[in-house]
Amino acid sequence: MSETPRTATRRAGHIDAGAGTLLLENTVKEVFEGAAGLLHTANFIDGMFRFAVEDTDLSPEDRKLHAQIGGRLGPTFAKIDSWTASLDCGRLIRLVLSCAAGGVYYISLRPGETQFGVAREGAAVERGDRQMAQISDQVRELYSLGPENLGGYSTYAPVLPDVSEPAPVLFEAPDADARLVELSRRRVSPLDLHYVSGHRGGDHLFSTDVLTDDSLGTYFRKVSVAEHRKRYEEIFLASRQLVRSLSYRLRPALRGRLSRLVMDVEQGALYYRCLPDDLALFGVTLRQKNVWDADRRLETIIDEYTGGGAAA
Numbered sequence: 001m002s003e004t005p006r007t008a009t010r011r012a013g014h015i016d017a018g019a020g021t022l023l024l025e026n027t028v029k030e031v032f033e034g035a036a037g038l039l040h041t042a043n044f045i046d047g048m049f050r051f052a053v054e055d056t057d058l059s060p061e062d063r064k065l066h067a068q069i070g071g072r073l074g075p076t077f078a079k080i081d082s083w084t085a086s087l088d089c090g091r092l093i094r095l096v097l098s099c100a101a102g103g104v105y106y107i108s109l110r111p112g113e114t115q116f117g118v119a120r121e122g123a124a125v126e127r128g129d130r131q132m133a134q135i136s137d138q139v140r141e142l143y144s145l146g147p148e149n150l151g152g153y154s155t156y157a158p159v160l161p162d163v164s165e166p167a168p169v170l171f172e173a174p175d176a177d178a179r180l181v182e183l184s185r186r187r188v189s190p191l192d193l194h195y196v197s198g199h200r201g202g203d204h205l206f207s208t209d210v211l212t213d214d215s216l217g218t219y220f221r222k223v224s225v226a227e228h229r230k231r232y233e234e235i236f237l238a239s240r241q242l243v244r245s246l247s248y249r250l251r252p253a254l255r256g257r258l259s260r261l262v263m264d265v266e267q268g269a270l271y272y273r274c275l276p277d278d279l280a281l282f283g284v285t286l287r288q289k290n291v292w293d294a295d296r297r298l299e300t301i302i303d304e305y306t307g308g309g310a311a312a
Contacts, residue, residue, distance in 0.1 A: 037127030039120040047074040070116035101256035152199025152291030176205040192290035193297040236282040239272040
């Protein structure tokens with residue numbers, strides 16, 4: 001007696017079953033079945049659904065929910081791309097929206113073509129993220145395009161190097177938490193996590209960075225360090241509003257309250273993280289090869305500050 005298939009493929013009515021379509025679907029399906037990170041993934045062209053690969057146990061209600069979320073994230077992706085454009089860091093290539101219980105992902109395979117994904121319930125959010133990066137690599141290879149190293153997963157450091165000396169504190173409000181400031185400045189490094197700022201609500205509490213380090217000079221050919229810092233504050237405020245507006249919409253898929261936003265661009269990434277008591281951290285790396293390293297470095301700050309109990 002044959003086993004019931006665990007993976008199903010759905011195709012939009014306007015998509016034919018030509019050789020190119022089947023090759024693309026099978027490429028995505030292979031990655032999907034290769035690990036236990038994703039529950040659902042769907043392909044879009046210019047915002048139009050093409051096909052989905054998903055767990056056969058997915059309920060009709062969840063299929064409908066995922067279709068709605070995937071179809072509506074396109075404008076959000078475009079909005080964030082417009083925020084980061086002024087940083088001269090390339091186009092937005094990956095968006096992660098997650099909490100401790102789950103995550104959704106939206107990546108650019110090439111201009112106009114995107115891939116949406118939802119983490120499998122009970123699996124670590126990172127697993128689905130890595131699968132989405134693998135889908136990107138495999139599909140771009142089909143198109144004779146090079147890998148974009150989404151999330152920096154192809155080049156991450158197994159062990160993060162020590163920070164040689166604490167970063168300078170550029171701004172500190174009177175009511176800033178001195179312990180959080182000190183933890184942040186001791187994790188910021190020219191190697192990966194280049195900027196961190198802390199906020200309560202919409203108020204800027206502190207910022208620390210190494211943007212003037214000689215090793216980072218090539219990233220400021222068009223946009224100055226001072227302009228980057230100003231723009232980071234603006235993007236933080238926009239991200240805060242976005243996270244608040246998306247929290248209710250994404251909660252059924254995430255199985256929790258949205259607390260983490262990763263905006264991966266061609267040159268680096270920007271991170272928004274919620275902490276308890278209406279605190280938030282905003283982090284930046286300028287190097288694509290160190291996107292995952294900087295993410296872990298920021299996570300270390302949060303773990304040290306909260307004792308492992310960050311907002312979820």
